[in-house]
Amino acid sequence: MTSQNDISINLIVPHNKINIFIPIIQKGFFIKTYIGTSIMEFLLQCGLSEEYILNNIKTVFLDCKPVDDLNNTFIKNNSTLSLSGAMPGLVGAVMRIKSPFQSFRNTISYPMKLNESTTATKKEGLVTIKLFNTVLSDNVMLFLTRGIFIVGSTLLSLIKENKSVFKKNIIHYKGNILQNSAAVTLLSRHQNDLIYVKVAVVD
């Protein structure tokens, strides 16, 4: 979900350099959605299959609270949604969706509200997404190629720290090729803005 006012940048990144995005993806990026959407519905909208979600996403946090029901937990404006595979350790197991040890975390679990409306509002909101471990490695490409929002200063740091990756011809803005230095100048003016970034991966 984007609007005409969004600053949009396309990046072309070699396949073997995609890992430069790992710090951003685990620290959190943004996606626009309708608030009130259930986590399950939202993930499907992001392009994940139901089979993948059920079989591979085993630990979910919404606003730091472990979630046990993806269908009946709803995204609010400015929510943070974190997704992970099954984790080791007792506490890793405790955090799992519907963990047999969920009583260990009963003071922080996301409250189950089965009677809450499942209808998303038409109001647009922003969600922070964090992907961890196997969910990160499985889906980094999916999210980057579909497009995500990143804070300007974060994108600026990424480009500065990876000059060899973002060399000539790989930064595109408003249909034009942007030199590295021009990209730095542009992003310097928008450090506090959200930038819509779409990545095309090349071999």
Place this chain on the structure above:
Amino acid sequence: MDKILRINMGASGGPSIKEEPIGSYAGLGGRGLTSAIISNEVPPLCHALGEENKIVFAPGLLSGTAAAMSGRISVGCKSPLTGSIKESNAGGQAAQALARLGYAAIVIEGKPVGEDMYRIFINQQGVTIEKDNSLKMTPNYDLIDKMKKKYGEKIACISIGPAGEMRMSAASIAITDMEVRPTRHAGRGGVGAVMGSKGVKVIVIDETGLRNREPKDPEKFREANKRWVDGLKKHPVTGQGLPAYGTNVLANIINEAGAYPTNNFSKGQFEGVSKISGETLAETETKRGGVATHGCHRGCVIQCSGIYVDKKGNYVTKQPEYETIWAHGANCGIDDLDVIATLDYWDDNYGLDTIEMGATIAVAMEAGLAKFGDGKAAIKLLHEVGKGTPLGRILGNGAAFTAKAFGIERAPVVKGQAMPAYDPRAVQGIGVTYATSTMGADHTAGYAIATNILKVGGFVDPLKPEGQIELSRNLQIATAAIDSTGMCLFIAFAIMDQPETFQALLDLINAFYGLDMKDSDVVELGKKVLKMERDFNTRAGFTKEHDRLPHYFKKEKIAPHNVVFQVKDEELDQVFNW
């Protein structure tokens, strides 16, 4: 594995050696055996560094066999840190070697007169003990290099560094890994100080010519081992998550839950977590030419370890564990993996428990000895410990001792032992285990074992939250049993989710010993071990009042959830009411 090697370091005329049949200890291994010997033979009120204490090294029931993941060694004694019974276990090669030599345990007892240090050598021909004061105060890495020069590369070593010789309560015992490096540590409880008090610097086990122990029913054993390995490999935690990212894969998750103790347990989330997470660690190791997937002993199929190298690709240390990265990282406000890896190396070299030292340095930071986040200062403090300066002597005796020395209330300890990497206010159930464990605050005392499969305390509907008290009790029982097998605790996830994999483990034990053990027998074994440990602690003067978290956990809220520890004392008192 039908004999016990007893070495009396206090015998007149010098250390004496005696081998005896396992006798009444038959059927026990690992923690079961160490706790039985300590509970039976050590006067509970003795001084932990005195002649009446004993230190026991016991491979697990399946160590030295072809069973995958069976290489844990248990070290037991009365702890100088907690004053309670202690079992601390480690990976590495020593368990396999000792078991293949036929030893169910080595028991070191007595105390030499004077300050001499001894080297013990064990091979198929027997045991020799030599006085070797040239090894005094030698750090573990140099020590092992000397042992390799003397005995060759095909050895497994059990050793202490300077911290153990100085009898510090945070001292660990190092076990060499597959590369014969002293990277695997029985860290908790100051077991290294007890080894130091016995005057034993190193036990060298010659692996030359050693063969796997033979099962009673080789065919059934082979078939069960195949199912066992298949089960471990197909599970997403043991087959994917742990091999790819190591134990530190937990960092992001625990941080997200607000349970990642930061700046000496003053908050539950660390801003710099993405710089020290398992994902970043694996990426850093791979990019620099290190190893992100590696085992700590031969026969490990999970491969949750790795090798950490510097920017030039030179070896720094083994891949630091989640607990280490948390203790020296978030808990000290440090977000630099190179600093944390350096601290891990020096912990291993001096022979120190990484959890205790991370917690101690954080307490020292709160006391104003350094600023949170100052990596150089943290390294300097650790060197104070290694050198044994007056400040180092304080720090080397752990978080509780340091807090007392500097007048700090926030000492995150139970029974004197520092808490691991999970804040009990965010995850209250683990607080129950920290409080009531026989070992002091210990995250492995009640692991994520298959309580349902074992039917410990009856079947529990996974969709209905079970009480934290009952669950902690059941987990502690199940863990005590698994700790006796010599199996790495990370098998827990596969046996928790896959009943057929748990059955494969039972079948392995049964085929090896010609038994017909059932899940109920496993539960009884766990209860037996815990009863022995509780009994020892009671006789050592421990009461229900020791089964408590520090009071500040009940009054200081932790962000982001702003919760305090809410489990009532009366509820904690019910954990061992079975």
